[in-house]
Amino acid sequence: MTDERNSPMTDADSTTTGPLAPDDITADSPFTLPGFFDALADGQLVAARCTECETQMLPPRPACYNCGSRAVTLSDQPRxxxxxxxxxxxxxxxxxxxxxxxxxxxxxxxxxxxxxxxxxxxxxxxxxxxxxxxxxxxxxxxxxxxxxxxxxxxxxxxxxxxxx
Structure with a gap:
């Protein structure tokens, strides 16, 4: 797990804000299933939020399944x-x-x-x-x-x- 994921996620953090290019999505990216479970293991429940249509995706994805936009960001979720x-x-x-x-x-x-x-x-x-x-x-x-x-x-x- 990287140090970035241990800090609070913000819209300004380039690792947690789209638009994301395919090369930006690595195996441990928080926008992948392994990244989602890594964050969960660290005590964070996160979803992706499309900044175009406001759709929330849990587990997070690098692109919106509603409108197709890559303008997504991560947000902490309640349990x-x-x-x-x-x-x-x-x-x-x-x-x-x-x-x-x-x-x-x-x-x-x-x-x-x-x-x-x-x-x-x-x-x-x-x-x-x-x-x-x-x-x-x-x-x-x-x-x-x-x-x-x-x-x-x-x-x-x-x-x-x-x-x-």
Whole structure:
């Protein structure tokens, strides 16, 4: 992780502001999935915000999926929000098989950005409109089978929403 990511992100920081050229996007860029999880491991939940149409993208992307603009910037996000949709996954990926069934929800954070994640509650205890808070866990503290991780995922933290 670079020192830049340990400091607060601002619109003036050239590593966190578009328009971004393809050469500006490296494997550890905060606009990539590995960069998103690196920031999450450091305690930062960040989204990209398009400065053209105001769309928020979580995890961040180097270009807006709404209008195609590369004029994007990163912004810190709150960890609290509201369940807007949810379901049960009866046959999860192999690493999570022993946790089945898993409740998964789309959560609209208090900033209006949306993030999908596992909810630490049975399906029957979750409802649209429930308030949740995001918790981040180091991979070694979670009871999942790391044998199924891809090499670049081994150190990615896991995020779970808890009912509040």
């Amino acid at each position: 609290t929000g509201e369940v807007i949709s949810y379901t049960s996954v009866v046959r999860p990926p192999s690493a999570f098989d022993h946790l089945a069934p898993i409740t998964v929800a789309v959560v609209e954070l208090d900033s209006s950005a949306r993030l999908t994640g596992r909810v630490d509650a049975p399906l029957e205890d979750v409802a649209i409109g429930d308030r949740v808070e995001l918790r981040v866990h180091a991979p070694e503290t979670v009871d999942i089978d790391s044998e199924f991780d891809l090499s670049y995922e081994e150190e990615w933290p896991l995020h779970v929403f808890e009912l509040v």
